[in-house]
Amino acid sequence: MDPLFYLVVILYLVVTFYLGYLGWRHTRSAADYMVAGGRVNGFLVSLSYGATFISTSAIVGFGGAAAAYGMSMLWLAALNIFVGIFIAFAFLGKRIRTMGANLGAHTFPELMSRRFNSRFIHGYAALIIALVMPLYAAAVMIGGARFLEQVLKVEYTWALVVFAILVAVYVFFGGLRGVIYTDALQGAIMFAGMVILLVLTYVRLGGVIPAHTALSDLKDLVPAALAAKGHAGWTAMPLPGSELWWYVVSTLVLGVGIGVLAQPQLAVRFMALRSGREFGRGLVVGGIFILAMTGTVYVVGALSNVFFHRTAGKIALAMVTDPVTGTPNIDRIIPLYISQALPHWFVYIFMLTLLAAAMSTLSSQFHAIGTSVRDLYYLVLPGAPREQGMVAARAGVLLALAATLYLGFRLPVSIIALATSIFFGLCAASFLPALVAALYWPRATRGGVIAGIVSGSLAYGFMVFFVHQKEAVIFGVAQALLGKPYIASFPWNIIDPLVVALPASVVGLIAVSLVSRALPQEHLRECFRGIGGVGIPVRDG
Amino acid sequence: MLGLEGFGVFLAYVLCIASTLLCVVYGVARWNSDE
Numbered sequence: 001m002d003p004l005f006y007l008v009v010i011l012y013l014v015v016t017f018y019l020g021y022l023g024w025r026h027t028r029s030a031a032d033y034m035v036a037g038g039r040v041n042g043f044l045v046s047l048s049y050g051a052t053f054i055s056t057s058a059i060v061g062f063g064g065a066a067a068a069y070g071m072s073m074l075w076l077a078a079l080n081i082f083v084g085i086f087i088a089f090a091f092l093g094k095r096i097r098t099m100g101a102n103l104g105a106h107t108f109p110e111l112m113s114r115r116f117n118s119r120f121i122h123g124y125a126a127l128i129i130a131l132v133m134p135l136y137a138a139a140v141m142i143g144g145a146r147f148l149e150q151v152l153k154v155e156y157t158w159a160l161v162v163f164a165i166l167v168a169v170y171v172f173f174g175g176l177r178g179v180i181y182t183d184a185l186q187g188a189i190m191f192a193g194m195v196i197l198l199v200l201t202y203v204r205l206g207g208v209i210p211a212h213t214a215l216s217d218l219k220d221l222v223p224a225a226l227a228a229k230g231h232a233g234w235t236a237m238p239l240p241g242s243e244l245w246w247y248v249v250s251t252l253v254l255g256v257g258i259g260v261l262a263q264p265q266l267a268v269r270f271m272a273l274r275s276g277r278e279f280g281r282g283l284v285v286g287g288i289f290i291l292a293m294t295g296t297v298y299v300v301g302a303l304s305n306v307f308f309h310r311t312a313g314k315i316a317l318a319m320v321t322d323p324v325t326g327t328p329n330i331d332r333i334i335p336l337y338i339s340q341a342l343p344h345w346f347v348y349i350f351m352l353t354l355l356a357a358a359m360s361t362l363s364s365q366f367h368a369i370g371t372s373v374r375d376l377y378y379l380v381l382p383g384a385p386r387e388q389g390m391v392a393a394r395a396g397v398l399l400a401l402a403a404t405l406y407l408g409f410r411l412p413v414s415i416i417a418l419a420t421s422i423f424f425g426l427c428a429a430s431f432l433p434a435l436v437a438a439l440y441w442p443r444a445t446r447g448g449v450i451a452g453i454v455s456g457s458l459a460y461g462f463m464v465f466f467v468h469q470k471e472a473v474i475f476g477v478a479q480a481l482l483g484k485p486y487i488a489s490f491p492w493n494i495i496d497p498l499v500v501a502l503p504a505s506v507v508g509l510i511a512v513s514l515v516s517r518a519l520p521q522e523h524l525r526e527c528f529r530g531i532g533g534v535g536i537p538v539r540d541g
Numbered sequence: 542m543l544g545l546e547g548f549g550v551f552l553a554y555v556l557c558i559a560s561t562l563l564c565v566v567y568g569v570a571r572w573n574s575d576e
Contacts, residue, residue, distance in 0.1 A: 070550070071545065071550045071553070071554070072547070072549060072550055072553065074550065074553035074554055074556075074557055075549075075553045075556075077553070077557045078553050078556035078557045078560055081557060081560035081561055081564065082556070082560040082563070085560075085564055086560060086563055086564050086567070089564075089568075090567060208543065208544070209543055209544040210544065211544070212543055212544030212545050213544035214544075215544075216544060216545065216546040219546065232547070233546055233547070235544070235545040235546040235547060235550050236545075236546045236547030236549070236550060237547045237549035237550060275575060276574075276575040277572075277573055277574065277575050279568075279571065280567075280568040280569065280570070280571035280572045280573070280574060281568065281572065282568070283564045283565075283567055283568030283571075284564060284565050284568035284569060286564060287560065287561045287562075287563070287564025287565055287568070288561060288564070288565065290561075291557060291558070291560075291561040294557075295557050
């Protein structure tokens with residue numbers, strides 16, 4: 001490894017800690033620690049939002065998946081931009097910020113519980129974040145540690161511990177301000193890295209249209225196993241109704257694309273914005289940033305097939321298939337492509353991009369877990385002084401560090417990867433209809449929202465344990481209770497659990513709301529103060 | 542279609558860029574708007 005690269009990594013870490021220090025210097029109250037005092041500008045918040053959104057596994061894992069399945073995955077990028085940025089900033093974010101300020105809420109569980117006057121919602125949301133998010137954080141941490149292990153040639157165990165502690169230190173001291181400042185730096189590095197990657201790839205392959213055409217021409221090389229599942233070439237959609245089609249449409253587009261809206265660690269970003277004016281600025285930066293991330297990942301991943309075919313006569317999957325077991329490791333495709341196809345200097349930039357992507361996601365996870373522990377602390381000790389909030393959240397960050405490290409060492413990688421998708425799905429099934437109702441439907445009642453959260457969670461759990469093949473086989477609950485690995489036949493065993501759980505949550509929420517008493521008018525007026533176009537219902541009975 | 546074989550993929554490619562333009566245009570139009 002070039003000594004210059006060590007110097008760049010050290011410089012990057014020094015600047016990161018300086019930004020964490022700036023966050024710490026400006027953190028004097030619990031509100032500073034939780035939501036950066038609600039005084040951050042739109043550029044920083046949207047860079048931070050984007051950098052948190054995109055982790056190392058999103059770049060390496062989804063890039064590898066695009067190399068295998070093709071550019072139909074661009075639907076996910078389009079949804080990430082349209083739903084994850086446009087809808088999130090223009091429609092949900094503004095109301096989250098205004099309502100959060102009206103209710104003095106500093107976390108996502110606190111916002112939901114104050115909106116519906118419910119301790120159950122508070123505790124349930126905080127528990128899901130505190131208990132399940134460490135698994136997702138462990139997945140991100142392992143990605144970062146593998147990077148340090150390979151690049152800096154340090155032992156994996158040490159890499160894991162050092163990486164997690166590095167991130168925890170600036171979250172512990174700097175709170176959300178520290179997280180957002182460092183995210184902005186990391187986001188800028190990621191943006192530069194991915195734009196250069198896209199440009200170099202198109203240049204290397206002869207331009208945009210020639211590269212796409214070359215990829216289209218490879219369609220006869222689709223492996224028979226994938227063709228049987230509906231793979232129709234890397235620049236065509238999978239055959240309608242095929243296994244691959246359901247995978248791309250339900251899991252990727254619905255599950256990952258829409259699931260992002262109800263992520264607590266992203267929702268809290270909106271509460272940090274200093275005014276409603278910042279949303280316009282955030283939209284501009286956020287839209288361009290996510291295009292540069294996800295658009296690049298899927299295009300480059302798919303086009304890596306052209307490069308490998310020209311240089312080695314093989315498609316990307318064949319390049320990473322173990323000659324003994326015959327199993328491909330798609331996570332190796334993007335790193336292999338970067339090292340073989342691109343100039344040496346870019347390899348270093350890309351490594352820094354991956355490090356920044358892992359750190360920016362992990363820092364927000366630690367922060368979200370820490371603030372959830374603070375929520376639980378106040379639920380257990382309602383009379384505790386408000387000044388203790390920051391101490392409780394910092395203690396929560398330390399717990400997050402310990403839990404994440406423990407999981408990182410103890411759990412097999414397959415379970416951790418699964419837990420990540422379950423966290424996304426469970427958040428969406430439980431909280432997305434509830435969040436939309438909180439912001440847009442004053443008639444939604446406490447009972448209705450609890451019914452929505454519970455029915456969404458139960459439906460999701462049922463799908464994961466009994467119906468959706470991928471998870472049901474690993475958990476083995478259906479096998480133990482019913483004697484078969486999963487109970488449904490195609491396509492239900494392939495369709496993302498969210499496709500069933502989300503409507504279940506919506507139906508539960510609406511049905512129970514319509515037959516239960518609306519919340520008091522004065523409470524609703526307080527919630528919706530400064531939010532126009534909402535009719536406050538008259539409380540009946 | 543930009544060298545892309547399937548219309549669905551072409552549409553996704555175009556929608557990625559169109560969604561980004563929507564963010565940019567909407568964001569610039571509301572640059573200083575608090576509404």
